[in-house]
Amino acid sequence: MTDNTALWPAPLASGPVDATVTVPGSKSVTNRALVLAALAAEPGWIRRPLRSRDTLLMTEALRTLGVGIEALPNSSSAAVVDPGLGGDAWRVIPAGLHGPATVDVGNAGTVMRFLPPVAALADGPIRFDGDPRSYERPLHGVIDALRALGARVDDDGRGALPMTVHGGGSLTGGPVEIDASSSSQFVSALLLSGPRFNQGVEVRHTGGVLPSMPHIRMTVDMLRAAGAQVDTPESGGEPNVWRVTAGALLGRDLVVEPDLSNAQPFLAAALITGGRVTIPDWPAHTTQPGDALREIFTAMGGSCELDERGLTFTGTGKVQGIDVDLSDVGELTPGIAAVAALADSESVLRGVAHLRLHETDRLAALTKEINGLGGDVTETADGLLIRPRTLHGGTFHTYEDHRLATAGALLGLTVPDVAVENIATTAKTLPDFPELWHGMLGERA
CATH class of the missing domain: 3.65.10.10 (Enolpyruvate transferase domain)
Incomplete structure (x- = not known):
């Protein structure tokens, strides 16, 4: 039974990350x-x-x-x-x-x-x-x-x-x-x-x-x-x-692609620390919504290269705000909101009113938790308005939502003393997240 009240001290990045992270399947x-x-x-x-x-x-x-x-x-x-x-x-x-x-x-x-x-x-x-x-x-x-x-x-x-x-x-x-x-x-x-x-x-x-x-x-x-x-x-x-x-379906031999949405926190780590992260086996063509991260995070201040090694994302350490319609890629909203809270200019995330019906009301939860760390987030009819503020430590509650948990870990990379509640909820789609996160930082979990 998962302890839903356990607090995980989010590790602080000592400098730019430089890692290759193999993300499990979609x-x-x-x-x-x-x-x-x-x-x-x-x-x-x-x-x-x-x-x-x-x-x-x-x-x-x-x-x-x-x-x-x-x-x-x-x-x-x-x-x-x-x-x-x-x-x-x-x-x-x-x-x-x-x-x-x-x-x-x-x-x-x-x-x-x-x-x-x-x-x-x-x-x-x-x-x-x-x-x-x-x-x-x-x-x-x-x-x-x-x-x-x-x-x-x-x-x-x-x-x-x-x-x-x-x-x-x-x-x-x-x-x-x-x-x-x-x-x-x-x-x-x-x-x-x-x-x-x-x-x-x-x-x-x-x-x-x-x-x-x-x-x-x-x-x-x-x-x-x-x-x-x-x-x-x-x-x-x-x-x-x-x-x-109507008709018969064929039995297939299918190789599952890496889960590109679950690559988000690792790419975001490169963006906000000015580091570099490579995700092996990133597909050249895919229907996964997470592929949009290449464009979105580049617009927020990084650069990416897709080659035989996979996708390599490089940050400058400078994060820009963004005005973006996320209606097609709503599951990326928590991670983008966390990055936006660390940006140097305002962000508007639009087209995601349906997130109120996800694992939790993600718009209300993101607003409450980022503001609880000193942020300035306002709910809109269909998204979030995020203004830059200097954040401080505190408890980041996750409401048994895996994407809230990884968003809290992201904030903890550059904000000291962030404690993420129930990091184990990441097992919903990303097993061993704490081990992968510490490994990216060159630490042992």
């Missing part, structure tokens, strides 16, 4: 790959998967539904280990999905949203439950859509967890309208299972601005790589409409 890619592999017509491999709380919740949930998942130390080894203990490669063996079963989603948005459509294809009732915060996160887009597509869902009218999906072994599918303005995961959830619906699926977004579009593009690219036919607005289709044709 959570977004790993969990999408697991769902697609579970729904495929043949076994598949997922290599270099992320092993974190969110991905282990996904593996355990799929196993609960009857999917076989074996973890091997490497592709040539015959020794099977449990995914909870490690493994460089996971073999996913599709099987008949069945209940009754209970799925623990923790506080993982991908698990609570991607798996109800999978459960609708199972034979029997599947109950979904999770951490207390998961009850507050919106699920209405998935619940309402599943009902419209022919599924029976009991949620007592909450539009949220806990709930039960009564799987009938198949789902009619077809056209459905949803408002996904609170989470792009509503769209991805329906598209990922769409090939297995009898009539496929046509998802039409009818609400306001759709956040995190790169994540939808990631879903579409991974579906196509698994053999699905997908029509999108970018491929000549109607605006805000995605169509997936």
Whole structure:
């Protein structure tokens, strides 16, 4: 059990950082790959998967539904280990999905949203439950859509967890309208299972601005790589409409990219200390939102080079404020806000009202915690206004939010005596963060 009150003394950088940091695999890619592999017509491999709380919740949930998942130390080894203990490669063996079963989603948005459509294809009732915060996160887009597509869902009218999906072994599918303005995961959830619906699926977004579009593009690219036919607005289709044709999915042999969003604190460390950090295996082409860090952090005062070694980011020690729309890359907001709090000019972060519905209300939390260290942060209707101030030490609370925790660690690099509450919450997507952080600084954890 994690001690949510434990305080971690954030290490102070003694000078410019100079390090190579190998970042684990992408959570977004790993969990999408697991769902697609579970729904495929043949076994598949997922290599270099992320092993974190969110991905282990996904593996355990799929196993609960009857999917076989074996973890091997490497592709040539015959020794099977449990995914909870490690493994460089996971073999996913599709099987008949069945209940009754209970799925623990923790506080993982991908698990609570991607798996109800999978459960609708199972034979029997599947109950979904999770951490207390998961009850507050919106699920209405998935619940309402599943009902419209022919599924029976009991949620007592909450539009949220806990709930039960009564799987009938198949789902009619077809056209459905949803408002996904609170989470792009509503769209991805329906598209990922769409090939297995009898009539496929046509998802039409009818609400306001759709956040995190790169994540939808990631879903579409991974579906196509698994053999699905997908029509999108970018491929000549109607605006805000995605169509997936019914058909078998292929078992794949997929190598997971490094999680570029989890590279953020390390690149930011180079920016704010005037140092240099290299992230190996940074892809030349990717749908991951974290790739935007190259442009954003360069605009804030650094420079980057992508070559055979990976991405090398170099800072000058001088941090400039930025006015930026983060609607496509909202998950980067906490780290950018921390950097902006150390800048020499004002920053405006826009387009991220939906962050109020994430692991915590990230806008309120960032405002409270940075201001608690002497900062000047004001919430706006859709983001944050951050003015430069000299910061001081204190406790940085994280609200069981992994990106708040890494933001606190960032501030502690240049602000003495910052204590980050519950640094262990970083295990949600970035296992061993404290060890990686100390290693970047040339220290032992």
